[in-house]
Amino acid sequence: MAIVRSKRQTRITGWARYSALVAAALLFLVPFYLLVRSAFMREQDLGSPDFHWLPPVWETSNLTGLFDNPAIPMARSLLNSGLIAVTQTIGVLVVSGLAGYGLARIPYRWSNAVFYTITATLLIPAAVTFVPSFVLVSTLGWISTLRGLIIPGLFQALATFLFRQFFLGFPKEIEEAAFIDGLGYWGTFWKIVVPNSFGFVAAIGTITFIGSWNAFLWPLVIGRDQESWTVQIALSTFLTAQSVQVSQLFMAALVAIVPLLLMFLFLQRWIVEGVERTGIGGD
Amino acid sequence: MLRDPAFRSSLVTFLAFAVFIVPTTFVISLGAALLVARTRVMQSFFRTVFFLPTACSYVVAALVWKMSIFSGIRSGLANAVLGWFGADSIPWLSLADPPWYWLVIVTARLWLQVGFYMILFLAGIQRISPTLYEAAAIDGAEGWKVFRHITLPQLRATSTAVLLLLLINAFQAFDEFYNILSTFGTYPPYARPPLVYLYYTALGSGQDFGHGSAGAVILTLIIAIVAVVQGRILRLGDRGD
Numbered sequence: 001m002a003i004v005r006s007k008r009q010t011r012i013t014g015w016a017r018y019s020a021l022v023a024a025a026l027l028f029l030v031p032f033y034l035l036v037r038s039a040f041m042r043e044q045d046l047g048s049p050d051f052h053w054l055p056p057v058w059e060t061s062n063l064t065g066l067f068d069n070p071a072i073p074m075a076r077s078l079l080n081s082g083l084i085a086v087t088q089t090i091g092v093l094v095v096s097g098l099a100g101y102g103l104a105r106i107p108y109r110w111s112n113a114v115f116y117t118i119t120a121t122l123l124i125p126a127a128v129t130f131v132p133s134f135v136l137v138s139t140l141g142w143i144s145t146l147r148g149l150i151i152p153g154l155f156q157a158l159a160t161f162l163f164r165q166f167f168l169g170f171p172k173e174i175e176e177a178a179f180i181d182g183l184g185y186w187g188t189f190w191k192i193v194v195p196n197s198f199g200f201v202a203a204i205g206t207i208t209f210i211g212s213w214n215a216f217l218w219p220l221v222i223g224r225d226q227e228s229w230t231v232q233i234a235l236s237t238f239l240t241a242q243s244v245q246v247s248q249l250f251m252a253a254l255v256a257i258v259p260l261l262l263m264f265l266f267l268q269r270w271i272v273e274g275v276e277r278t279g280i281g282g283d
Numbered sequence: 284m285l286r287d288p289a290f291r292s293s294l295v296t297f298l299a300f301a302v303f304i305v306p307t308t309f310v311i312s313l314g315a316a317l318l319v320a321r322t323r324v325m326q327s328f329f330r331t332v333f334f335l336p337t338a339c340s341y342v343v344a345a346l347v348w349k350m351s352i353f354s355g356i357r358s359g360l361a362n363a364v365l366g367w368f369g370a371d372s373i374p375w376l377s378l379a380d381p382p383w384y385w386l387v388i389v390t391a392r393l394w395l396q397v398g399f400y401m402i403l404f405l406a407g408i409q410r411i412s413p414t415l416y417e418a419a420a421i422d423g424a425e426g427w428k429v430f431r432h433i434t435l436p437q438l439r440a441t442s443t444a445v446l447l448l449l450l451i452n453a454f455q456a457f458d459e460f461y462n463i464l465s466t467f468g469t470y471p472p473y474a475r476p477p478l479v480y481l482y483y484t485a486l487g488s489g490q491d492f493g494h495g496s497a498g499a500v501i502l503t504l505i506i507a508i509v510a511v512v513q514g515r516i517l518r519l520g521d522r523g524d
Contacts, residue, residue: 021318025332031344031394032335034351034360049356051363123511128455128502131485131495214340216458217478221486232342239346240465246350253343264338268331276406 035257038250039063046247062251071244073226074252077234081256084149084219084230085212091154092208093201100163101189105175115164121157134221144225153212159204166200166277167193203274206267213260231256290498292473293480300476301453303389308449309442312397316404317434330405334398341395341458348391349376349463376463379473384464388474391459396452400445407441408434447509454506457482477502 038046039062041055066074103115133152142148170193178188194201219230229237235253238244319329336344352360353375362372375383411434419429435442457478464471470483477498485495 017318017321021322021329024315024318025329028332028336028394030360031339031347031352035343035347038347038351046358047356049358051358051360051366123507124503128499128506131481131492131499134486135492210338214342216341216461217482220461221482232340235342235346236462239342239349239462241468242466249346249350253346257339257343260338261335264335265331268334272330272334272402272405275402276409 035250035254038247039254040251041247043245043247059247062245062248063255066248066251066255069244069248072238072248072252073229073234074231074255076227077229077231078256080146080149080223080229081213081231083146085209087150088153088212089205089209091150092156092159093205095154096156096159096163096204097194097201098189099160100165101167101193102185103160103164104167104170106185118157118160122161130217130221133218137222143222144228146228148222149219149228149230153215153218156208159208162204163200166197169277170197199270200274200277202267202270206263206271210260210264289475289480289484290501293475293477296474296476297454297456299385300388300456301450303385304392304453305446305449307389308393308396308400309445311393312400312445313404313438313442315397315401316408317430319401320405320408330401333401336395337398339395341391342462344391344395345459345462348387348459353387376466379471382474384474388459388463391463392456396449400449403441403445404438407438411437450509451506454502 037052037055040058040060041052042057042059045052045056066072099118103111103118137143137148137152140148142151174192174196175188178192183191214232215230216232216236219233220236223229223233231252235249235256238249238252315333319326319333322329354362355372355374355377356362357366357372359375361375365372373383375387378384415433415437416429419425419433424432455478456476460474460476460479461470461482464474470479475483481495481498481502484498485492
């Protein structure tokens with residue numbers, strides 16, 4: 001009797017669970033839907049008092065007009081964002097990967113002191129250091145340059161910490177075999193460790209790329225001239241100044257997130273796996 | 284610095300923001316993780332849908348929230364929904380009182396962050412040994428009791444980490460405040476969390492680096508104290524496990 005009741009109960013809670021999930025999923029997709037819909041609306045339909053589920057007229061000229069509009073430096077800012085995100089991702093993977101491997105595997109006197117110093121900087125939120133960083137970068141004359149936008153972001157304590165934790169768990173026997181075959185630390189790292197850590201490297205790489213592409217405060221502070229705007233700064237400038245057509249602004253935002261969403265869809269399984277294996281944190 | 288009313292009000296703004304955002308994000312991401320973890324059919328689809336906003340930037344979210352969902356006009360989604368129930372439109376962002384803008388800012392951050400913390404909770408839930416649940420089932424425990432006495436205690440380390448991250452991230456809030464509340468190039472005098480305050484003090488018209496740096500030092504001290512206290516709790520939790 002008790003079993004029968006619990007079976008029916010399971011079925012009811014199962015239905016309740018699915019309804020809740022479907023409702024929540026729909027709610028989470030609403031902003032994406034609104035972004036796409038508004039990007040293809042005409043300006044007068046967007047401003048009309050009635051809510052439109054779909055654009056009454058699909059306005060594709062928002063897309064073509066975006067790159068012809070001299071007021072929006074769309075091509076340039078996309079190029080800047082791409083350059084910054086790619087170099088920062090590669091840079092962080094190389095710098096933090098090497099540092100993490102060294103901290104995990106090379107025994108030397110100060111290795112613990114170095115590790116704790118790096119970890120201690122995690123307690124200071126990066127955003128709080130932005131005033132002194134800004135003063136430093138402006139002293140170097142790097143305001144409104146790609147150097148000023150890229151180089152300070154290359155040294156990530158969190159990525160270094162995570163790489164160290166990951167390499168500590170890497171099977172040591174494989175590395176020892178490589179050592180016997182005459183590979184040093186450098187050779188073992190590049191030829192044995194890196195090729196066997198694809199998933200983790202992909203996870204850190206994806207997180208870094210997304211963080212870099214979506215970064216706002218630092219590019220806002222450093223990217224003063226229009227030539228050095230990233231795509232987020234371009235969008236934000238027109239959003240807060242309300243100086244261009246809203247429908248075109250939505251189209252610009254759509255163009256700015258589509259490459260990232262595609263990349264995320266392909267690579268998210270590595271992030272999920274990385275979190276499960278090592279407990280990646282951060283934002 | 285500490286006597287500066289603008290600085291003190293920025294700390295109050297942060298506290299108010301944290302009181303809203305930390306518990307809601309915690310509860311919703313834990314709830315989503317529990318729902319997704321129990322689901323067999325289309326599990327990865329649901330996980331992806333909740334995780335996807337993580338790839339979206341605060342600027343794009345601010346655009347959708349400000350110009351579409353919570354635009355003050357009748358065809359903004361929130362006002363359209365109110366209209367279907369016969370309610371009046373609400374000027375979400377143009378009024379300081381009642382502070383509807385909090386709803387706009389909190390929901391934007393919720394949407395962007397929930398997926399990431401859900402993934403952290405999912406990983407924690409999957410680490411719980413199934414034998415614990417089997418033992419609980421034999422003892423006749425179900426539903427809320429299982430959650431209260433098995434799932435929640437087993438997630439203590441994850442929960443502490445999530446709370447710490449939520450608090451630090453709330454403390455660093457800048458993007459959505461700046462993009463949602465700033466209009467025609469000016470930011471209202473209210474709702475300035477610490478970073479917005481610092482931004483306008485150090486880099487705005489004042490260019491007051493000294494004041495800005497002093498503020499940064501105070502903020503660092505506060506966050507370090509919070510982190511150390513949380514770290515204590517985390518370590519205590521580890522010892523208990």
